[in-house]
Amino acid sequence: MSAVTKEQVQERVVEALASFGPDAGDITPESTFEELDIDSLDLVELAQIVEDEYGVVLKGEDMKELKTVGEAVELITERAN
Amino acid sequence: MSEPESAAAWPPAGCALVTGGSRGIGAAVALALAADGWPVAVNYNAGAQAAGEVVAAIEQAGGRAVAVQGDVADPQAPERVFAQAEEQLGAPVLALVNNAGITRDNLAPSLADEEWDAVIATNLSGAFRFTRRALKGMMRARTGRIVNIASVSALRANAGQSNYGAAKAGLIQFTRTVAVEVARRGVTVNAVAPGFIATDMTSALIGPDLLAAIPARRAGSTEEVAACVRFLVSRQASYVTGAVLTVDGGLGA
Ligand SMILES: NC(=O)c1ccc[n+]([C@@H]2O[C@H](COP(=O)([O-])OP(=O)(O)OC[C@H]3O[C@@H](n4cnc5c(N)ncnc54)[C@H](OP(=O)(O)O)[C@@H]3O)[C@@H](O)[C@H]2O)c1
Numbered sequence: 001m002s003a004v005t006k007e008q009v010q011e012r013v014v015e016a017l018a019s020f021g022p023d024a025g026d027i028t029p030e031s032t033f034e035e036l037d038i039d040s041l042d043l044v045e046l047a048q049i050v051e052d053e054y055g056v057v058l059k060g061e062d063m064k065e066l067k068t069v070g071e072a073v074e075l076i077t078e079r080a081n
Numbered sequence: 082m083s084e085p086e087s088a089a090a091w092p093p094a095g096c097a098l099v100t101g102g103s104r105g106i107g108a109a110v111a112l113a114l115a116a117d118g119w120p121v122a123v124n125y126n127a128g129a130q131a132a133g134e135v136v137a138a139i140e141q142a143g144g145r146a147v148a149v150q151g152d153v154a155d156p157q158a159p160e161r162v163f164a165q166a167e168e169q170l171g172a173p174v175l176a177l178v179n180n181a182g183i184t185r186d187n188l189a190p191s192l193a194d195e196e197w198d199a200v201i202a203t204n205l206s207g208a209f210r211f212t213r214r215a216l217k218g219m220m221r222a223r224t225g226r227i228v229n230i231a232s233v234s235a236l237r238a239n240a241g242q243s244n245y246g247a248a249k250a251g252l253i254q255f256t257r258t259v260a261v262e263v264a265r266r267g268v269t270v271n272a273v274a275p276g277f278i279a280t281d282m283t284s285a286l287i288g289p290d291l292l293a294a295i296p297a298r299r300a301g302s303t304e305e306v307a308a309c310v311r312f313l314v315s316r317q318a319s320y321v322t323g324a325v326l327t328v329d330g331g332l333g334a
Contacts, residue, residue, distance in 0.1 A: 041262060041263070041266070045220050045221070048220075048221075
């Protein structure tokens with residue numbers, strides 16, 4: 001698999017999160033999922049998108065640790081490469 | 082929040098998958114959904130010929146259908162069955178009817194491990210794995226219909242069916258719980274609990290004594306069950322979720 005950049009992952013994650021409700025403009029690496037009103041079901045769906053797109057399997061335990069968008073992007077980029 | 086379903090086209094751009102669609106209730110459900118415009122994947126385990134006949138009947142009536150083999154008790158089945166159904170029908174599964182089911186009746190003191198395990202694996206674990214797989218596409222599509230075929234044996238004790246009753250009661254609580262989890266994605270999850278329906282499963286059981294115990298004094302038809310499933314899959318049922326609809330001629334009332 002070719003390397004995925006952090007910017008690409010960031011873009012995809014923001015797009016996915018925006019489809020769950022918040023405005024794309026409000027989503028920054030520092031935003032917490034709580035502030036964005038992203039709940040556990042949204043995170044499950046995000047994990048599925050990430051799995052389909054990057055082949056990265058994020059388990060429930062992984063997701064529970066994540067508090068901010070930036071942390072999610074870091075983890076996905078790291079696992080994808 | 083998802084759009085009210087009335088705003089969208091129906092059936093949505095998806096297909097329906099009926100497990101155990103080759104005979105009995107499943108076959109009637111497959112025909113009913115096809116009549117509503119759904120392309121239908123007719124799953125079967127051993128009955129390739131019967132499944133082929135259901136597909137032919139749907140095509141004859143002007144609908145689209147394919148037969149897809151897969152043992153619902155096999156943990157690998159959902160991936161394969163969904164891939165085949167979605168590829169051949171060219172659309173994601175947006176309606177799933179978990180209908181495949183078996184009985185292995187015996188009184189609990191003499192119930193064998195294999196009888197217990199087979200019924201749980203087919204009637205409960207199979208429905209779980211097919212549902213989990215279906216939810217991926219439904220959550221993304223923000224719409225979907227799941228109908229689980231339970232039984233009155235889940236609601237009322239039926240001696241000799243502790244395995245079957247436990248599996249079907251489990252299926253009902255699974256239905257309610259998943260309904261709550263995914264309701265905000267526009268996906269509904271309901272159960273239908275038939276009483277005695279005239280199929281291969283009950284042909285040895287239905288006699289005068291049994292019929293006398295049913296308030297309607299007759300067994301139900303597969304079409305009467307299919308009509309309920311058809312409603313729960315329809316656009317009109319968009320606000321019905323986590324419900325258990327009994328179709329039993331009053332047996333459980
Ligand atoms: N009939 C009733 O009175 C009644 C009452 C309450 C609930 N139910 C429930 O309604 C559902 C349908 O019952 P029915 O009376 O229509 O049964 P049926 O006439 O015996 O038909 C069963 C169907 O399920 C399929 N099937 C069985 N095991 C399977 C497996 N492991 N994987 C995939 N498909 C499988 C069969 O396909 P193959 O032939 O290919 O194996 C067949 O198409 C069941 O869940 C049953 O528990 C029935």
